Amino acid sequence: MDTAILQFREVTKTFPGVTALNKISFSVEKGEIHGICGENGAGKSTLMKILAGVHPRDTYTGEVIFEGEPLNFAQGAIQQAREMGIAIVHQELALVQEMTVGENIYLGREPGGKSVINWHQLYSETQQILNRYQIDLPIGKPVSTLSVGRQQMVEIVRALSEDAKILILDEPTSALADQEVKVLMQILQTLKEQGVTCLYISHKLEEVFDITDRVTVFRDGEVVGTKKTSETSTNEIIAMMVGREMTERFPVAKRSPKEVVLEVEGLSADWSDAPGKEMLSDISFSVRAGEILGIAGLMGSGRSELVTMLFGECGRIQSGTIRICGEAVKICSAREAMKHGISLIPEDRKQQGLVLGQSILKNISLANMDRFAGFGSINKHEELNASEKMAKELAVKAPTLHAIVNSLSGGNQQKVVIGKWLMSEPKVLILDEPTRGIDVGAKYEIYKLMNKLAAEGVAIIMVSSELPEILGMSDRILVMHEGRVGGIVDRENATQENLMALATGMTAGGGM
Ligand SMILES: Nc1ncnc2c1ncn2[C@@H]1O[C@H](COP(=O)(O)OP(=O)(O)OP(=O)(O)O)[C@@H](O)[C@H]1O
Ligand SMILES: [Mg+2]
Known part of the structure; x- marks a missing residue:
């Protein structure tokens, strides 16, 4: 030609x-x-x-x-x-x-x-x-x-x-x-x-x-x-x-949410010293064990600020309470959040999630040392086994677990971050844009893992810009608008249109 x-x-x-x-x-x-x-x-x-x-x-x-x-x-x-x-x-x-x-x-x-x-x-x-x-x-x-x-x-x-x-x-x-x-x-x-x-x-x-x-x-x-x-x-x-037909984009799961695990009441937070961040006012919601709560909203509506609040930013809170299993908690560091059983898969995975010069194995197991460390030594065998299983479940493409994360393709790096946090066996798992940059096949695997964790009783919060994903995976959907809760909708009543209406601050014309 x-x-x-x-x-x-x-x-x-x-x-x-x-x-x-x-x-x-x-x-x-x-x-x-x-x-x-x-x-x-x-x-x-x-x-x-x-x-x-x-x-x-x-x-x-x-x-x-x-x-x-x-x-x-x-x-x-x-x-x-x-x-x-x-x-x-x-x-x-x-x-x-x-x-x-x-x-x-x-x-x-x-x-x-x-x-x-x-x-x-x-x-x-x-x-x-x-x-x-x-x-x-x-x-x-x-x-x-x-x-x-x-x-x-x-x-x-x-x-x-x-x-x-x-x-x-x-x-x-x-x-x-x-x-x-x-x-x-x-x-x-x-x-x-x-x-x-x-x-x-x-x-x-x-x-x-x-x-x-x-x-x-x-x-x-x-x-x-x-x-x-x-x-x-x-x-x-x-x-x-x-290499095969994929008719379903979202795996079906029947979920039966149980007791409330996380409860946020009247939370307001000040981000005014952080450029480009949204203030939060009067946020209230709860998540149950075995439930997936989707958080939708336009970029800059406060979605990511909200989830980082739950992960160690107590200094910014002006009023309101966070309760875990009924008990009011103050979460002032990522470490404290993890102690309370909260894990966050951050939006900016490259900066917050990975040590690029380290192997896949080290990256997955680093956050989970408590699990592999006993009596002053690390159980290498268990560390390797568990990491291997996780890498396999997420279909991480690499010659071995010892490959340096920097040498992986973009999407495979993301899978490593996700694997690292999934291994920490959280009570509350927060995923911020979990499938960004991830191919359709691997997305499906991540959705299956989310369903599996929900079935095991984990309370899941998923922030996503992809409305199909929000609609396909959530039991309930919280829509953020300008730092406030624009509305909370059950999956049965949610459509792309009414979610968009809430996200842009227009009152939905009926049907809500
Ligand atoms: N510098 C490198 N050293 C070693 N292996 C590498 C390097 N760069 C890429 N690879 C490997 O080459 C293969 C192709 O990677 P590439 O980054 O081109 O994938 P991609 O199609 O862009 O994927 P993605 O959708 O995840 O971005 C992968 O197996 C990756 O691990
Ligand atoms: Mg690439």
Whole structure:
């Protein structure tokens, strides 16, 4: 095809113990938005890193032809790839937290050269880009003061500022609010009209179907096939990804909630000194043993603040009570929360959840040392067995449990965090966006685990932006709105529409 801007020819790449890519061949047309789907560990990010010069030429076999020429990057040629017009938004955020938004956007290519940085030009150019795409970001503020979603926007703007021929987006929307996703989709349409080619990787199939022209599916490092988006369906793509039909997205479970385990009454909390955080006022709810309480709400409505309150932020509480099994408690540290039987799988797993340089085994067992330590020694055998079982249940893809977490694919890193907290056998398990960045097959496994824990009597709180997931898994749904409880709805009475109405503060027109 001579309109192809990019061709992969039998690209093969191995890491110790893993064939990440096995003879990958497909081509990308100039000006198309080409989706790439596949389970966690299928090889998507690895291929994109070859394209972006992260993995140099001598670390893979086969050819990548870009505009008719084979890529031939040496070690450390990331800048060269950029100059050729290949821009990438990596799956993992790569911003310098102490630097401002503007500095991050121009990192490595400051106008005026490295020694004399022309700050005025830098900021005015950044502002122009923001204006052009109608994006609102505080360019003079340090990145550390921004929410993860806003940081993701900074990465996107950085890629946009490069005047790329190919824009690679690797899970760009995992932390974006709905409104920001809409802005991004608009931007991609505009770029497409300008002839920019886009490679779009996402586990959110709705987005893939919204925006792409064609989709290529990977499985275990191989290409299963390429489809025109208009001629395929979500079910077909899922079947190609997981290698089998998957008609049910949510496992069915009959739940019978028992006694109240956690009770929150009239809780108000002050987050005013924490930039970007929402105050909480007068929050009341309870969760029973064996029940799943979903927490919905728009980004910034106080969902994450609420769950972190339950996990050691007692200093912020102004009034109200938290009771566990009927007893009022004061939870001032994560350790205290865990002592009371509360576990939290945090939203920002990369920063809060993992020691990247350590093995899977250590990461899973670290939080659970009490369990494996007896009489001053660690029961290595038990530690290994239990961790192995957990890794297997979550289908963590890695050569061994001793693999360093940093070498795992994005989704598999998430599974390790989840495994670590599930092993702590909590009374109350809080999951903040548990399936973000996780493939459909593994999502199903996580839902099954949640059902299993509920059946064993664990009280589960699940915060999620995915309404289908909220509706598919919760017994009751608490909707947050501007730091307050917008409403609590039973599953039987919940619909996407009435949840949205509560989340946006509109009184639902009947039916509530
Ligand atoms: N630097 C590395 N060292 C060792 N193994 C690696 C490294 N990078 C990736 N791998 C392995 O290569 C395989 C493919 O990983 P990759 O990150 O490309 O998956 P992915 O399709 O992007 O998955 P996800 O959806 O979870 O992001 C995985 O088995 C992963 O563990
Ligand atoms: Mg990836």
